[in-house]
Amino acid sequence: MSMIEARGLVQVFQTRQGKKKTEVRAVDGVDLDIAEGEVVGFLGPNGAGKTTTLRMLTTLLKPTAGTARVAGYDVTTESEQVRRNIGYVSQAGGISSYARAGEEVMDHGMLYGRTRQQVEQRGKELFEQLQLDGLWERTARQMSGGQKRRLDIAMGLIHDPTLIFLDEPTTGLDPQARANLWEHIADLRRKHGATICLTTHYLDEADALSDRIVIIDRGRIVASDTADNLKAAVAGDLVDLELADPARVAEAARQLDALTEADVEIDGNRVSGRIPQAGRAVPGLLRELDRTGIVLDAIEVHRPTLDDVFLELTGRSLRDAEATETGSAESGQNEGGEAA
Amino acid sequence: MSFLHDSFIVFRRQLRMNLRNPAWVIIGMLQPVMYLVLFGPLLKPLIQQFGATNAYTFFVPGMLIQLGIFGAFFAGFGLIGEWRDGVIEAERVTPASRTALLFGRLLRDLLQLFVQAVILVGLGYLMGMDAPLGGVVLGVVITLLVGGACAAASNAFALTVKSEDVMAPVINMVMMPVLLLSGILLPMTIGPKWLLRASDFMPVRHIVDATRDVFGGEVMTSAVAWGVGWSLVFFVGAMWWGTAVFKRENS
Numbered sequence: 001m002s003m004i005e006a007r008g009l010v011q012v013f014q015t016r017q018g019k020k021k022t023e024v025r026a027v028d029g030v031d032l033d034i035a036e037g038e039v040v041g042f043l044g045p046n047g048a049g050k051t052t053t054l055r056m057l058t059t060l061l062k063p064t065a066g067t068a069r070v071a072g073y074d075v076t077t078e079s080e081q082v083r084r085n086i087g088y089v090s091q092a093g094g095i096s097s098y099a100r101a102g103e104e105v106m107d108h109g110m111l112y113g114r115t116r117q118q119v120e121q122r123g124k125e126l127f128e129q130l131q132l133d134g135l136w137e138r139t140a141r142q143m144s145g146g147q148k149r150r151l152d153i154a155m156g157l158i159h160d161p162t163l164i165f166l167d168e169p170t171t172g173l174d175p176q177a178r179a180n181l182w183e184h185i186a187d188l189r190r191k192h193g194a195t196i197c198l199t200t201h202y203l204d205e206a207d208a209l210s211d212r213i214v215i216i217d218r219g220r221i222v223a224s225d226t227a228d229n230l231k232a233a234v235a236g237d238l239v240d241l242e243l244a245d246p247a248r249v250a251e252a253a254r255q256l257d258a259l260t261e262a263d264v265e266i267d268g269n270r271v272s273g274r275i276p277q278a279g280r281a282v283p284g285l286l287r288e289l290d291r292t293g294i295v296l297d298a299i300e301v302h303r304p305t306l307d308d309v310f311l312e313l314t315g316r317s318l319r320d321a322e323a324t325e326t327g328s329a330e331s332g333q334n335e336g337g338e339a340a
Numbered sequence: 341m342s343f344l345h346d347s348f349i350v351f352r353r354q355l356r357m358n359l360r361n362p363a364w365v366i367i368g369m370l371q372p373v374m375y376l377v378l379f380g381p382l383l384k385p386l387i388q389q390f391g392a393t394n395a396y397t398f399f400v401p402g403m404l405i406q407l408g409i410f411g412a413f414f415a416g417f418g419l420i421g422e423w424r425d426g427v428i429e430a431e432r433v434t435p436a437s438r439t440a441l442l443f444g445r446l447l448r449d450l451l452q453l454f455v456q457a458v459i460l461v462g463l464g465y466l467m468g469m470d471a472p473l474g475g476v477v478l479g480v481v482i483t484l485l486v487g488g489a490c491a492a493a494s495n496a497f498a499l500t501v502k503s504e505d506v507m508a509p510v511i512n513m514v515m516m517p518v519l520l521l522s523g524i525l526l527p528m529t530i531g532p533k534w535l536l537r538a539s540d541f542m543p544v545r546h547i548v549d550a551t552r553d554v555f556g557g558e559v560m561t562s563a564v565a566w567g568v569g570w571s572l573v574f575f576v577g578a579m580w581w582g583t584a585v586f587k588r589e590n591s
Binding site: 058059060080081083084086087088090091092093094095096097098099103104107108110111112113140152155 | 434
């Protein structure tokens, strides 16, 4: 069964800069199919339209154009049924800093029409599963970032949704807390069979968690495939040579060039280029360099990263895109967590 | 009935959080007491000049409306904090009625106002206020209508601007003329004609007048009709606004 089926989703925001009104197409024609049980990661810089897409799929935002069926229901005409079947953990979380954790989770569950007994039992189970034991009475203010984030997730799961949306689940967490949270997110599928949609601007996170990665840039989906396939589509591994004698770079570049159709770059005493299946080609290259008496200070072989994929698809590095687009369309519109 | 159920869950959550905050409870209780104890005595020697006989029968109705309006205006500040914590959004992805999210909060504001009104009226009686119970009940109903309207408007405004920095100056700007032109502390009739004329255009003055009349045992006056009319207009208008904002996509 298809859990999400979106066609031509568009979201246009009106923004005002001084007196001039401008239209921002935060999401610009997104088609998306997500099958039951899939874990899909939306990767893209801040402002790419990830959160806005999620907000349309979770009925928080009405699409300017296009249609979407989520968990079998139309997001505009059957929004209540959609909400009943999904869990959404926003960037800001959803727990008041001053409320006690357990009560907050129970109240949330009761808004789904569950009884007090049901939500108390389920809430305590979730606290145990998410390593929140003993924090039932505590307020979110007194928790660490990782605990708070796990609490947000417990709240999103209180009504046992079959489809879960996680918006930037680990932003702002330290590496240990992130790794811990990844375990819990992976568990959601392993133990609950849930379908998960998560957004992230961390490459390693998309890589570690997702079956499939959807790369979004400037409101459009530019690629959608498994991490391995996406990386394989990038023209090979990056081989980076550092020469002892800068005078021989041209010669080394020629030898490297013979192995690849891509461009070879020269930078001082460094020569680099992408070679398909470097593992097989490099020994031959080294023998040839050795034979012609070119001495290396260093050689490095990099497998392609998702950043390379992003660069290949958009012509920009994910980090550059981040730096230039922070604070555009997405940030002003919605999430409170953005500024943090 | 899920609307009432949802409203109740929201109401209970709000109330629980407020009651755990001792400052909220103490300030809420002390406000009416301080006005009566610290300002009421100043009116006593002046009361003859107002054309009234009992300082507290004059003063308590004004205080009621002031509590109703000014207390409720600040209701929206709490909402901005909640919005920032993501609470509003989390509630909006549940199947709960979005109107119930507003309504539950308003119930909390109205309960707070009701308790304050009871303290104010009770203390007023203790200090010598002379008012018929029926009139007092009607006065409290008017207060709740106005308070509900202000709380709804405050919540709607808060969720529209989502910023304390915008909200605080706007509330100040609204409160100044209301306080000065509605005769809450001193009656407009003791001032010059032009000021009285100006206050005719301040709806809250008519609401204060109406509350004073019912406390004085006069129910069938034109002032009461105007005051109750304005309260209803405010109430309906603010509810409509609040509901529209809470229902709106993307707030």
